Amino acid sequence: MFPLSFPLRVLASATEGQKVLDPFSGRGTTLFAARLLGLECVGVDSSPVAAHLSRAKISWSTPDAVTDLAERALKTPAPCEAAPKGEFWDWAYAPQTLEDICRIRGHLLDSSNLGISPEDEDTVHLLRALLMGVLHGPRTKSLPSYFSNQMPRTYATKPAAAVRFWQKREMPPEEVRVIDLVRRRALFTLAELPPRVDSYVENGDSRDALERKENIGKKPFDWVVTSPPYFGMRSYVPDQWLRNWFIGGSPDVEYSERGQIGGKREVEFIEALSSVWQKAAAACHDSAKLVIRFGSLPSLKKDPAALIKESLRASEAWTISTIKSAGVAPSGRRQADQFSTTGGYVGEVDVWAKRAK
Structure with missing residues (x-):
């Protein structure tokens, strides 16, 4: 699971008035980190379950x-x-x-x-x-x-x-x-919630949302902090079928890949990611930074760093500054165990990039 400590650490150097984008917002962890730091934020996710959870992370009530x-x-x-x-x-x-x-x-x-x-x-x-x-x-x-x-x-x-x-x-x-x-x-x-920030979450394809711009605002982004779906990971909807039913979906399991970029072919996956990076860059300041945490399914034997590097190269919109290991989840963590193999876990990587000149 995307840990709150990651976006908090990344955004620690953000300054007042800056704006944050997460084009794969998931459970809204990046948005909540931005809220804790008083930063305007926008999230987009193709999963309706994820979008509803993200909206809760920017909401306030008692x-x-x-x-x-x-x-x-x-x-x-x-x-x-x-x-x-x-x-x-x-x-x-x-x-x-x-x-x-x-x-x-x-x-x-x-x-x-x-x-x-x-x-x-x-x-x-x-x-x-x-x-x-x-x-x-x-x-x-x-x-x-x-x-x-x-x-x-x-x-x-x-x-x-x-x-x-x-x-x-x-x-x-x-x-x-x-x-x-x-x-x-x-x-x-809800015992104690941080103040609201100017924020927005959309359920849909981030490529479409970033292209339209009417809801994400005219002010350009300073930060893009995100964790895309792993290549080949296409079980989000069936894995969350009960929550999907609760928000209006079918009472039966839906094996749908609608709107997902997991991709059955590597070239399609890289092309889709590249398009997201390209459209995100177009909505950013020239000095914006992109920070990505990314991993891999052990069964596919893919190097996560190589996949992200190729998607960024193909976008022609970002220049990689650093790539470093984010480590692996400790043994015994339930979600980590689902991605383990006999030989251990596949480590994630953190990729930092800046707008290409």
């Missing part, structure tokens, strides 16, 4: 406001479809828990019945992101931290595999009071 919105939603008939049916849903959530999740989901998709004002939009973003964060995860012996039966928290298990796991262990879902968990999580997560 624990009481977020909890009150959830309570209003639970007390008001939902304007959306009924809860999904099927074996997975029967085993994944207790009936009342799923009903409450679906009622809030319906109101977040169509908030007209709740009288949401423009001033409430940040509260909507934060409630949505909070619920996405606790939609699935491991069961605990104390107060529940997630709504679901036993699942990973970073990705959603596919339905058939999940049902087999629960049935084999005779593990029915436990009822979780949705409003209680929302209240506890809101109090913990």
Whole structure:
């Protein structure tokens, strides 16, 4: 996972009034770092799940406001479809828990019945992101931290595999009071938030967003700090299928690569990345800096430094200053373990570049 320490370290030398871009904003870590430093920021991501999480990182509200919105939603008939049916849903959530999740989901998709004002939009973003964060995860012996039966928290298990796991262990879902968990999580997560900054997040292709410019603003960027998808990594949508359902997607797993630049062919991947770097440069000051953290899937045996160097060379828009190792994730980290091989992990690289003259 993209660590907050990385963009904070990169942007430590930024000055007041500068503007930051992340064309692959993911969970909004670069945007949150910019916010902590009081810097204007823009993020773009092709994943609707990522875009919603990024928006939450630039939003401001209070624990009481977020909890009150959830309570209003639970007390008001939902304007959306009924809860999904099927074996997975029967085993994944207790009936009342799923009903409450679906009622809030319906109101977040169509908030007209709740009288949401423009001033409430940040509260909507934060409630949505909070619920996405606790939609699935491991069961605990104390107060529940997630709504679901036993699942990973970073990705959603596919339905058939999940049902087999629960049935084999005779593990029915436990009822979780949705409003209680929302209240506890809101109090913990939103106890103290940094001030707002001038910011914007778009769900879409960064190449299109940077070309249009009407939403990202006329002021050029001083920094581009990002971490593109690894070459060959195309499982973002199916891995996040439950969160994608919660924000309006299908209740079934969608194996879609729509809008992703993971690429099945190396030449296509480099070409797509090159286009992003090119359009980002066109939206930047002449003195702007580009900082990229990038890695590789062990199964593809690709050198991440070579791929990034080729994409930057092809863009003809940036000159590489330095490339250095970012190290590897410690053994035992859940996400790192998913990318490990018998021979160990593939190290990431940090690439610094400046606008080509």
